[in-house]
Amino acid sequence: MLGLPRRWMNFIRTKVFLNWQYKLAAGAAAFVIWSYVAGQQTIQAIYTVPIFFQNLPVGSEMTRTSSDTIQVTLSGRRDRMLSLRERQIWVSLDLSGMKIGRNTYQLAPGDFITPAGLEIKAYTPRKLTIQLVKNEPPAEALQQ
Numbered sequence: 001m002l003g004l005p006r007r008w009m010n011f012i013r014t015k016v017f018l019n020w021q022y023k024l025a026a027g028a029a030a031f032v033i034w035s036y037v038a039g040q041q042t043i044q045a046i047y048t049v050p051i052f053f054q055n056l057p058v059g060s061e062m063t064r065t066s067s068d069t070i071q072v073t074l075s076g077r078r079d080r081m082l083s084l085r086e087r088q089i090w091v092s093l094d095l096s097g098m099k100i101g102r103n104t105y106q107l108a109p110g111d112f113i114t115p116a117g118l119e120i121k122a123y124t125p126r127k128l129t130i131q132l133v134k135n136e137p138p139a140e141a142l143q144q
Helices: 001-017 020-040 077-084 138-144
Strands: 043-053 060-063 071-075 088-096 100-106 117-122 129-135
Touching: 001 020, 043 060, 043 077, 071 077
Parallel strands: 043 088
Antiparallel strands: 043 071, 060 129, 071 117, 100 129
């Protein structure tokens, strides 16, 4: 029984403390390499993002749209995806070519505003229905 603590002390001295500088350097190098490799992994995440409507035709007003948000699946490096915030992603739709009445807008990956290095894998809905009506000026403006 008295030999057991001495064996343990000898084990700790030879296996842990002997050449501790090399062991510490090897552990630090392993951590750095693991951190780099883990950050390079590609992951995917789903976000619900807002739609911003741009260039509404003069004399028209948007009364209805089939959706106010788009669900998008993004893919990118793990480190970029983990630091990403929903407010950094949105959809910008150019309505300049639309006419009065019911319009269908086919979404494209170019309509999405995302940080560099991220890839759009999927999104839904694929198209939006947008209702435009003629914008009537107020009665006071007509009398002047």
